[in-house]
Amino acid sequence: xxxxxxxxxxxxxxxxxxxxxxxxxxxxxxxxxxxxxxxxxxxxxxxxxxxxxxxxxxxxxxxxxxxxxxxxxxxxxxxxxxxxxxxxxxxxxxxxxxxxxxxxxxxxxxxxxxxxxxxxxxxxxxxxxxxxxxxxxxxxxxxxxxxxxxxxxxxxxxxxxxxxxxxxxxxxxxxxxxxxxxxxxxxxxxxxxxxx
Amino acid sequence: xxxxxxxxxxxxxxxxxxxxxxxxxxxxxxxxxxxxxxxxxxxxxxxxxxxxxxxxxxxxxxxxxxxxxxxxxxxxxxxxxxxxxxxxxxxxxxxxxxxxxxxxxxxxxxxxxxxxxxxxxxxxxxxxxxxxxxxxxxxxxxxxxxxxxxxxxxxxxxxxxxxxxxxxxxxxxxxxxxxxxxxxxxxxxxxxxxxxxxxxxxxxxxxxxxxxxxxxxxxxxxxxxxxxxxxxxxxxxxxxxxxxxxxxxxxxxxxxxxxxxxxxxxxxxxxxxxxxxxxxxxxxxxxxxxxxxxxxxxxxxxxxxxxxxxxxxxxxxxxxxxxxxxxxxxxxxxxxxxxxxxxxxxxxxxxxxxxxxxxxxxxxxxxxxxxxxxxxxxxxxxxxxxxxxxxxxxxxxxxxxxxxxxxxxxxxx
Numbered sequence: 272x273x274x275x276x277x278x279x280x281x282x283x284x285x286x287x288x289x290x291x292x293x294x295x296x297x298x299x300x301x302x303x304x305x306x307x308x309x310x311x312x313x314x315x316x317x318x319x320x321x322x323x324x325x326x327x328x329x330x331x332x333x334x335x336x337x338x339x340x341x342x343x344x345x346x347x348x349x350x351x352x353x354x355x356x357x358x359x360x361x362x363x364x365x366x367x368x369x370x371x372x373x374x375x376x377x378x379x380x381x382x383x384x385x386x387x388x389x390x391x392x393x394x395x396x397x398x399x400x401x402x403x404x405x406x407x408x409x410x411x412x413x414x415x416x417x418x419x420x421x422x423x424x425x426x427x428x429x430x431x432x433x434x435x436x437x438x439x440x441x442x443x444x445x446x447x448x449x450x451x452x453x454x455x456x457x458x459x460x461x462x463x464x465x466x467x
Numbered sequence: 468x469x470x471x472x473x474x475x476x477x478x479x480x481x482x483x484x485x486x487x488x489x490x491x492x493x494x495x496x497x498x499x500x501x502x503x504x505x506x507x508x509x510x511x512x513x514x515x516x517x518x519x520x521x522x523x524x525x526x527x528x529x530x531x532x533x534x535x536x537x538x539x540x541x542x543x544x545x546x547x548x549x550x551x552x553x554x555x556x557x558x559x560x561x562x563x564x565x566x567x568x569x570x571x572x573x574x575x576x577x578x579x580x581x582x583x584x585x586x587x588x589x590x591x592x593x594x595x596x597x598x599x600x601x602x603x604x605x606x607x608x609x610x611x612x613x614x615x616x617x618x619x620x621x622x623x624x625x626x627x628x629x630x631x632x633x634x635x636x637x638x639x640x641x642x643x644x645x646x647x648x649x650x651x652x653x654x655x656x657x658x659x660x661x662x663x664x665x666x667x668x669x670x671x672x673x674x675x676x677x678x679x680x681x682x683x684x685x686x687x688x689x690x691x692x693x694x695x696x697x698x699x700x701x702x703x704x705x706x707x708x709x710x711x712x713x714x715x716x717x718x719x720x721x722x723x724x725x726x727x728x729x730x731x732x733x734x735x736x737x738x739x740x741x742x743x744x745x746x747x748x749x750x751x752x753x754x755x756x757x758x759x760x761x762x763x764x765x766x767x768x769x770x771x772x773x774x775x776x777x778x779x780x781x782x783x784x785x786x787x788x789x790x791x792x793x794x795x796x797x798x799x800x801x802x803x804x805x806x807x808x809x810x811x812x813x814x815x816x817x818x819x820x821x822x823x824x825x826x827x828x829x830x831x832x833x834x835x836x837x838x839x840x841x842x843x844x845x846x847x848x849x850x851x852x853x854x855x856x857x858x859x860x861x862x863x864x865x866x867x868x869x870x871x872x873x874x875x876x877x878x879x880x
Contacts (some may be wrong), residue, residue: 306640332735
């Protein structure tokens with residue numbers, strides 16, 4: 272089983288990101304389960320959503336305390352909640368920021384990044400990419416594209432299909448373009464060829 | 468067709484395929500997505516021949532269902548928590564009049580203190596309302612149970628609640644094989660009411676019954692519930708024949724072969740328990756699970772038979788009766804009357820507290836190693852420090868007041 276925890280704020284599409292990730296995995300013939308932390312959601316409040324991906328049916332319903340991958344949509348959450356808690360020592364860390372990983376490390380803002388294996392942490396400017404391609408600062412589609420590049424758990428094509436299944440017209444196209452751009456940015460950062 | 472879908476959407480789709488003629492509902496979390504989706508399906512014309520009534524309250528919703536069901540139509544509603552309690556009076560009318568409404572309850576705790584998260588205190592509070600209560604383990608089962616619920620309700624002329632864990636199921640995306648319309652039509656033919664209100668031929672239903680016959684009316688209600696115990700397994704096996712998967716039924720045994728300790732539970736917690744049991748079996752622990760699919764009527768014989776060779780029975784339930792103990796536990800204990808098994812009562816997952824594998828493993832170890840007394844209610848993961856401090860409070864000179872406010876103040880510090 273591969274488990275993902277996503278931290279964001281109300282309005283950033285945190286729950287939708289987990290749902291779309293589960294749809295992408297399902298479309299690849301795998302089993303997936305996505306669920307949010309349930310509460311009185313409101314814009315700006317910390318939100319956590321989860322996604323499990325497996326090759327057999329998933330019965331487990333506890334929250335994910337030890338994720339294999341952590342997606343942080345908003346680094347300002349760092350000051351409020353222990354967002355890095357429980358990340359597997361061989362896990363993946365995806366941070367939405369326009370800063371580089373080196374800058375974050377220098378300021379002690381990258382959590383356990385220094386202890387993770389090489390190539391397991393990346394930063395991606397999801398919000399800026401969304402502003403460019405979608406016209407709105409919604410980082411979730413970009414982060415899913417980046418997640419596909421970082422972990423290989425789902426393909427970019429499945430992520431794009433899941434986005435098109437959820438949204439229509441210009442919104443779908445803008446989100447897909449954001450996911451593609453973020454995917455490419457991560458491949459470049461990791462020094463992998465874009466056609467891999 | 469299998470799709471990766473939110474639990475609420477899966478239920479709404481399944482309901483739409485059951486071709487309800489009247490839906491009367493009032494939104495309340497975490498049930499809202501279901502009726503929102505159904506009202507959309509009616510508006511767009513995808514659900515034909517259905518009148519959707521946006522009523523003023525849950526009491527209005529159940530009252531409208533009563534009227535519509537009495538007029539001979541297939542009726543549906545959904546609610547949660549305080550909404551279910553607000554319906555309470557009408558619930559007893561629906562069952563007393565023998566009206567076959569189907570209702571989804573997205574299980575949620577009851578306030579005060581206000582809490583929107585999952586537990587079973589809402590449906591457990593209404594356990595003696597004369598409604599049949601079926602509990603879903605997964606979203607697949609939640610969708611499937613509604614088809615069986617309409618068959619059961621209309622065959623017996625009794626209302627049926629399908630209980631699914633709020634948020635844990637209603638808001639979870641997972642694969643659900645949605646039943647095809649043609650299969651649903653074959654499994655669930657249109658309702659043929661035995662009597663229906665008709666303005667052309669007026670009659671009265673629900674007239675006053677005096678002491679001379681009330682006992683007999685109540686006896687017949689009890690007998691109808693008992694009849695459900697025979698019909699439910701038949702409906703489940705017919706369902707399996709047509710749809711190729713097992714859903715519903717009275718009880719669901721899991722790895723009971725040679726099980727000396729058996730965990731009894733209902734609802735979505737069963738999946739996590741099964742995972743724990745698989746691990747413990749690998750470690751050589753003789754443990755199994757008994758899922759309760761139908762809580763009302765209580766399948767006493769099936770529970771007794773399934774637990775006959777267990778030495779320790781651990782009931783994990785998402786509600787309790789204050790001042791008494793476990794609710795499901797009591798029914799289990801009575802079912803085991805005369806058998807040697809010890810029964811352990813555990814309230815878990817109250818007000819949305821997650822029930823984790825780790826906590827369950829610790830609990831099972833405590834039971835096996837004799838650290839937990841039988842027949843006494845135990846609260847899983849209770850913060851004993853907090854409750855001890857609160858219990859000592861009256862003697863410390865601190866002004867008394869509601870525990871709720873003390874705990875809220877302290878957790879906010």
